[in-house]
Amino acid sequence: MYNLALRLMADPHEAEDVLQETFISAFRALPRFEGRSQLGTWLYRIAYNAALMRLRKRRVRTESLDEPGVAEGVDLAPRQFTDWTALPDKLLLRRELRDSLNAALLTLPESLRGVFVLRDIEGLSTAETAAALALTETNVKVRLHRARLALREKLSAYFASGAPSAGSHKELVSHAM
Template identity: 35%
Template sequence: MHDTSALVRKAQSNDPRAFEELVSFYQNKVYKLCYHLAGNQDDAQDLSQEVFIRAYKALGSFRNEADFGTWLHRITLNIWLNIKRKNSRKIVSLDEPYESGDGSNMQREVAALDGDPLEALEEKEFHGLVQTALSKLTEEHRAVLVLREIEGYSYEEVACLLGCSLGTVKSRLSRAREVLRREMMELGRHVDLDVAAARERR
């Protein structure tokens, strides 16, 4: 079992190996959050790298009584929200995460399946739909939904991570669920047509 507090103290004392161990232990958790926020592999990798760079630079300000993983998630959110706000005027294809990031990511999982190819297609389509629908949410709604529903943080923890009130979290979450449900239903109609066509060709 990792003694995170001890590793943090060593890293704060300029022990590079200790920080490498922290990165090794938390990199998958950080990447998972980055992927759900960014929507594709390339941006998620860039974001996760930036998170650890920022964390290393700010390590001296970390208080060891806090949870290091939560601190990293807070850094992740801050970086991602700042990037989204800076790029808010840029035109981004909503289909891009589904075609590039999700396509290649889900392909490895599908390739490992030994079942019906149609079931594999349907599973791939579903995961693609979720990520595509997430990409259509505002950054505030996506953040609160990912933290609560995917990362499993409590309402209070989400409020702390986002620096807003509990009421704001609940309001955003309710709205985010509604929008996500609507987007999934709309996107699902198109997938149903594709799956039906696939069945017809069998």
């Protein structure tokens, strides 16, 4: 729940507020919870709606700020062909690289980000994600695929640009010795 709120709001304090609102709303609505969905999915849905309400209030127009290629219906043909898969996982524990994962995620429009967070970070199934976000399963799959392709482009561009630097590698080796 916290991850979804954090990724949507891009602000730890607002994510915390969303989390509080979610549980307060859930406690109030619990007597009316009919059990047609799983409790966890229901909570995700409340959190998602709470985050969207806040985003609307903030008048954040994330989608309009996105680069071409990320929005739905636009060509997503790969443009980055750098193979960075051999990068040691130890390097990825560095804050710098984790920050790059977070930054890439924030470039996605909310409609793709919510699906990606629930499916690939929170580990919900397609059906659970569809229920939580009030989408069809087909729509979840399409959005997830677009999100993954967009993130792959971002990370590939990041790694192709030379990050992590040679200094980072040297530092890692010196730590390991």
